Amino acid sequence: MQGASPSFRSGGVAAADAFKSLAPVIDPMTADTAVVWFRRDLRVHDNEALAEAAADGEVLPVYAFDPREYGEREFGGERSFRYEKTGAVRARFRRESVADLRERLRERGSDVVVRHGRPEEVVPAVAAAVDADVVHFGALPTPEEVGVENAVRTRLRDLDVTPARHWTHTLYHLNDLPTPYTDIADTYTSFRKSVENRATVRDPLPEPDLPTAPVEEVGAGPIPTPEDLGVDEIEYDDRAALRFEGGESAGTERLDGYLFEEDRLREYKETRNGLLGQGYSSKLSPWLNEGCLSPRRVRREVKRYERERVANDSTYWLLFELIWRDFFQFQFAKHGVDFFRRGGIRRRDDIDWREDDAAFRRWAAGETGLPFVDAAMRELNETGYQSNRARQNAASFLANDLRIDWRRGAAYFETRLVDYDPASNYGNWAYIAGVGNDSRDRRFDVVEQAKKYDGDGEYVTHWIPALSDVPPSNVHEPWTLSEQEQAEYDVQLGIDYPEPMVDPEGSYRTPR
Ligand code: FAD
Numbered sequence: 001m002q003g004a005s006p007s008f009r010s011g012g013v014a015a016a017d018a019f020k021s022l023a024p025v026i027d028p029m030t031a032d033t034a035v036v037w038f039r040r041d042l043r044v045h046d047n048e049a050l051a052e053a054a055a056d057g058e059v060l061p062v063y064a065f066d067p068r069e070y071g072e073r074e075f076g077g078e079r080s081f082r083y084e085k086t087g088a089v090r091a092r093f094r095r096e097s098v099a100d101l102r103e104r105l106r107e108r109g110s111d112v113v114v115r116h117g118r119p120e121e122v123v124p125a126v127a128a129a130v131d132a133d134v135v136h137f138g139a140l141p142t143p144e145e146v147g148v149e150n151a152v153r154t155r156l157r158d159l160d161v162t163p164a165r166h167w168t169h170t171l172y173h174l175n176d177l178p179t180p181y182t183d184i185a186d187t188y189t190s191f192r193k194s195v196e197n198r199a200t201v202r203d204p205l206p207e208p209d210l211p212t213a214p215v216e217e218v219g220a221g222p223i224p225t226p227e228d229l230g231v232d233e234i235e236y237d238d239r240a241a242l243r244f245e246g247g248e249s250a251g252t253e254r255l256d257g258y259l260f261e262e263d264r265l266r267e268y269k270e271t272r273n274g275l276l277g278q279g280y281s282s283k284l285s286p287w288l289n290e291g292c293l294s295p296r297r298v299r300r301e302v303k304r305y306e307r308e309r310v311a312n313d314s315t316y317w318l319l320f321e322l323i324w325r326d327f328f329q330f331q332f333a334k335h336g337v338d339f340f341r342r343g344g345i346r347r348r349d350d351i352d353w354r355e356d357d358a359a360f361r362r363w364a365a366g367e368t369g370l371p372f373v374d375a376a377m378r379e380l381n382e383t384g385y386q387s388n389r390a391r392q393n394a395a396s397f398l399a400n401d402l403r404i405d406w407r408r409g410a411a412y413f414e415t416r417l418v419d420y421d422p423a424s425n426y427g428n429w430a431y432i433a434g435v436g437n438d439s440r441d442r443r444f445d446v447v448e449q450a451k452k453y454d455g456d457g458e459y460v461t462h463w464i465p466a467l468s469d470v471p472p473s474n475v476h477e478p479w480t481l482s483e484q485e486q487a488e489y490d491v492q493l494g495i496d497y498p499e500p501m502v503d504p505e506g507s508y509r510t511p512r
Contacts, residue, residue: 040291041294052164053136062123070230075340090416094290102223113221114221119148141329141332172201188324192327241277265318266312354403369497385418395409
């Protein structure tokens with residue numbers, strides 16, 4: 001957290017017992033006025049917090065743009081560093097998502113109060129203004145979010161308002177796990193088998209009928225501008241895989257488009273390692289992470305697709321990936337701040353991490369001289385999105401070849417990704433860096449990977465125009481070009497495109 005606030009990432013908040021009390025905490029008959037505090041569940045469909053509030057009586061939805069989520073902040077603890085928490089692309093996505101939520105609520109006769117302020121100030125103030133009995137909200141498993149929730153609950157308690165916690169972010173409900181979340185397996189396969197065999201996914205909840213919101217008592221409030229938030233206003237980049245527009249409306253459209261209109265799901269398992277274009281994977285992650293889409297809704301649509309079109313390995317595989325997402329959510333509930341330590345949940349202290357600012361900056365800017373890594377980083381910088389394959393390679397290069405503190409890379413992704421989620425991001429980074437849920441060496445040979453997944457060089461030349469005349473046989477290893485070939489292909493190494501920053505003939509572990 002910025003300024004004087006504690007950094008929940010540096011330790012202190014143990015998540016271990018944070019979710020024990022998700023049982024209903026109010027008798028619905030006793031609440032006349034309910035506030036719904038929207039967090040990363042910006043949707044009307046399958047939203048338990050909204051649905052339960054609507055069963056109570058008067059409902060006032062509220063959303064707070066937390067100033068601590070924007071601007072520079074410190075990654076706390078030993079060897080701390082500074083980074084920007086939310087970059088322009090995700091800030092745009094979030095603003096659009098809240099605007100869409102407001103529109104959808106207004107269409108249903110309700111509204112959402114929007115404020116630019118800390119939730120622990122905004123939510124209790126709104127609750128007090130309308131004399132609410134209860135505040136419904138979704139609990140999130142990651143330490144910072146738990147910290148914010150605790151601060152809100154403390155203030156609500158002072159006001160004698162009941163906090164009603166719900167679980168809205170995962171496919172499997174926390175209360176339906178076969179074991180307490182504190183006992184779940186730390187390996188994905190065991191976790192997946194346990195939920196597949198011993199748990200069921202609840203049906204998505206229908207959209208509730210909403211009463212008119214008593215919004216005039218506090219004023220609806222404008223959605224903050226990028227300037228208010230302190231982020232840049234940016235245009236959509238035409239080269240992006242997809243135009244990621246925030247909101248439940250656009251998310252639902254993408255889900256329907258990918259599955260039914262374009263009929264892509266039948267080949268997902270074969271195409272999911274793709275690098276270019278909108279169709280190789282679902283691209284649902286930004287909507288899932290801001291909560292514009294519920295994973296249970298996605299599953300329901302996959303099941304419908306299986307009934308109406310085809311059921312095959314690909315249709316199953318999308319659900320398999322959604323279980324990966326769940327896995328990291330529950331892992332963070334279990335391990336909390338340990339995930340943000342350099343040695344990770346394994347507390348490894350045998351890796352010799354390097355401090356090298358200049359090397360980090362080259363990686364971040366896409367100037368390493370390794371085209372596959374550079375294309376991935378340029379795509380991220382320009383659009384906020386990267387395929388899973390590109391993420392794995394970019395992350396592995398930083399953590400396993402340059403051996404720079406993996407958390408700096410993860411924090412850079414945190415700034416840039418349109419689909420950033422704390423558990424998915426830091427969980428995947430830790431995994432690749434060898435300090436997370438897998439003890440094996442997760443290093444990727446980025447040149448081999450490039451040849452395998454971008455054999456024709458289309459991806460690298462899309463993002464690195466300086467290499468566009470280089471033939472596929474050389475494009476992933478431009479350092480092999482003779483001076484004559486460089487002249488022929490119109491690229492001069494060291495001028496138009498960097499020399500590699502590691503020894504390409506060596507183990508890749510030797511920074512130059
Ligand atoms: P699809 O292939 O269509 O998958 C469907 C959904 O499954 C995704 O939308 C996502 O919700 C989930 N999913 C797929 N793979 C994973 C995975 N490995 N871990 C968790 N969930 C997964 N994903 C994020 O949503 N947010 C992040 O901040 C994030 N950071 C990552 C950082 C690194 C270093 C790596 C290697 C992966 C990261 N991922 C993250 C996982 C994955 O790369 C993205 O979910 C995926 O690329 C999003 O594109 P998609 O929606 O088309 O995925």
